[in-house]
Amino acid sequence: MAYLDHAATTPMLPEAVEALAAHLTVTGNASSLHAAGRQARRTVEESRETLAEALGARPSEVVFTSGGTEADNLAVKGLYWSRRDTDPARTRVLASPVEHHAVLDAVHWLGEHEGATVEYLPVDEYGRVHPEALREAITRNPHDVALATVMWANNEIGTIMPTRELAETAAEFGIPLHADAVQAFGQLPVDFAESGLAAMTVSGHKIGGPYGIGALILGRDQAPVPVLHGGGQERQVRSGTLDVPAVASFAVAGRLAAEQREWFAREIGALRDDLIAAVRTAVPDAILGGDPVDRLPANAHFMFPGCEGDSLLLLLDAQGIECSTGSACTAGVAQPSHVLLATGTDPDLARGTLRFSLGHTSTEADVEAVAKAIGPAVERARAAGLS
C-alpha cells in the first residue's frame, strides 16, 4: 500500500498517540477550580506554550478550535463582523480565489448573508497572489476593506504565497490579513510574529496530531466576534470545553513538526522530486501544477491531458496507491478544481488531475509504486476518455 494522500490526513506520530492516550485517562475540565481542573488547565496552558513556540507566536495568541475549518470560519467571519462593527463602511472582503473551501465558502456566505462585497484577488499561472495585486485592490478604497485572506501555501497545487509581503502590504493600511497555514505548518518555516499576519489557521491532523483539533493564531490586538457563544473560554473568542487530550497531543505533534521541519523539507522534498521525475518519465506530457520551485516540499500535482482524474484515482487505488484528485466533489461528482480554473487552466485539462502528497511515513517504495503504475493507468484513463 502506497499512501500518498498526506495532505488529506497524515498518520499520527507515536509521541502524539502516547500523549493523547495518557491524557484520555485523566479527568478534569480546564475551567474547573478544583485540583482536577487545575491539572487539566496546566496541561492546556503548557500545550499552548509549546504550540506557540513551534509557531513563533505568544501563548496568548493561540486559540484552540475544533480544527482548520472552524479556525478559518472564526477568522473570516469574526474579523469581518468586528471590523464592520467598528466602521460600517468596511464591507469589502479580499480573498484569493484559490483558498480552501473552509475560507472560500465562509467568504461567500458573508457575501450572501452579511452584506459583504467579496473581491477575489488575481493570481498568476501558479495560483500566487502578488503583493502588488493586493495593494491595487486595497488602494481603490482603503477604508472599505474589512479583511483580506490569502492562504500560506495552496493545498492542491502546492504553490507558496509571499505571505510576509502580503501581510506587510495589508498592515500599511491597517487591514488584518488572515492566512490558512494548514498545509504550510511542518513543511515551511512558519513564524507568526515574523509574518506580520493578524490571524493564522493551523490544524492537528495534518501534522501528525489528532483529528478534531486546530487553532487560530490570533494577534493580541485582534478581537473577532465569536462564531460560537457560550462559556467564554479561549479569550472569550471560542467558547466550549477544551478537549484536553487532543490539545496535549496536538502540542506534541506541533513541537515535533517544527523540530523536524528542516529534515522533512530536505528528505521528503527529495523523495517528492523523485516522484515528479518518475511521473514525467512515465508520462512525458504530464503537466506539473503549481510553482515548479516555490512549492510545498511534499506536494506533487499533475494534470494528465485527456484523462478524467476520477478514472486515474480508481486505477491507482486498484494498484494500492492512494492519492487524490485534489479537487472537491459536488454531490459526489468530481468538478474541475476551482484552484486550476483560477489559474486560467483549460477546464478539460483541469479534470485530469492527481495530487500526490507525501508525509513523514513516505518511502522510496511509494515512489517506485507510482513510477510503475502511472504509465499504464494514464493510458487506460485516456482510452476511457472524458465522459
Added chain:
Amino acid sequence: MSGGVDSAVAAARAAEAGHDVTGVHLALSANPQSFRTGARGCCTIEDSRDARRAADVIGIPFYVWDLADRFREDVVEDFVAEYEAGRTPNPCLRCNEKIKFAALLDKALALGFDAVCTGHYAKVIVNSDGTRELHRASDMAKDQSYVLGVLDDKQLAHALFPLGDTVTTKDEIRAEAELRGLAVAKKPDSHDICFIADGDTQGFLAKRLGKAEGDIVDESGTKLGTHEGAYGFTIGQRKGLRIGTPAADGKPRYVLDISPVDNTVTVGPAAALDVTALRAIKPRWCGTAPTGPGTYTAQLRAHGGETKVRAELIDGALEVTFTEPVRGVAPGQAIVLYDGTRVVGSATISTTTRATAGVA
C-alpha cells in the same frame, strides 16, 4: 449502484462470488445541486450516499460517474420528443440501451473492467459454444427482462445479473441485505421515472412542451371537447378526458389515437382499442436475428402479461400478428419477443392495426 436494495445485494453477491467489484453510482441530473431539494425518487444525493454506504460495508471501492449529459441527450430529450410525436416511450429501456450498457459499459471496459453488474432480475445463460442468452428471471413476478430486451449480444457478453436466479420475494432480498449489514434493507422501492422526481409525468411534459390546445373528436371526426396538449394522453386512457356529452350508447370512451400533426385526440369505445397486428421498427436481437416467420410470446410493457404472436422480419421491420386481439398498445412502446423464457429481441412499435378502425 442506485442506492436501492437490489443493486446493493447484487454487488455483494458479485463480490462474494470472487469478482473484483467496484461500485459506481450514476449522477444523471444536469444540476447536482438540485438533488438536495428534489423529492424522493432516485438519483438524489441521499441515494448516492446510501449506495456509498453499502459499498463501504461490502468492502468495495465506490465512485460517482457523471453521465448527466449523455442521459439528458439520449434519454430525457428522447422521452420528451417521443411524447411530442404522440408516442409512449419507455425511458428505462432506453437508459439500459444507451447509458448503462453503452456509455457506462464503454467507460468500464476502457478502464479494464469486464462487465457491468446490475440489480436487474434477469438471467444470462452461457451456452457451450460461448454464445449468450438472456432469459427471464427464475421468479416471473420479479422478472425485468423486458427492460433489458434492447441489449444485443455484445452488450450481453458484458452483463452480470446476480439476482436473476433468485426465486424469492423482495422481503427475502431485504432480509439478505439486512444479514449482510446493508442499511438499505428497509429502503422503499422506487417505481417512478427517475428524472421525474415527483411522479407527475404530465406536469413534466407540460413544463417542457407548453400548452397546446386542440380538439377531442370521436371516430367520425365530430368535436366532443378540447384538451391542453395531445402529449398529455396515452392510447387506452379512459380517465381525465373531460368530455361533456356522453356517448350515444352510454358506454365509456377511451383514447384511440393521438395525432400530433393536427393536435387532435380521437376517442371511442373500448372495442375500437383491439389491436390485431402491429409493425415495430429498430429491432435489436439478443443473438442472431431470426429468419422467416416464427411463433413467440410477446410482452408489450413492463410488468405486462404475455401474449402469443406470429412475427416476421420484413425489410428490417418486425411485422407482428396477435393470436387474440390485445388492448392498450401504443406506438413508441417496446415489444419484446420471447421463445419460452429466452429473450429473442425487441423493437419499437411504430403502427398498430385495429380490429375495427384500420391502421392507427
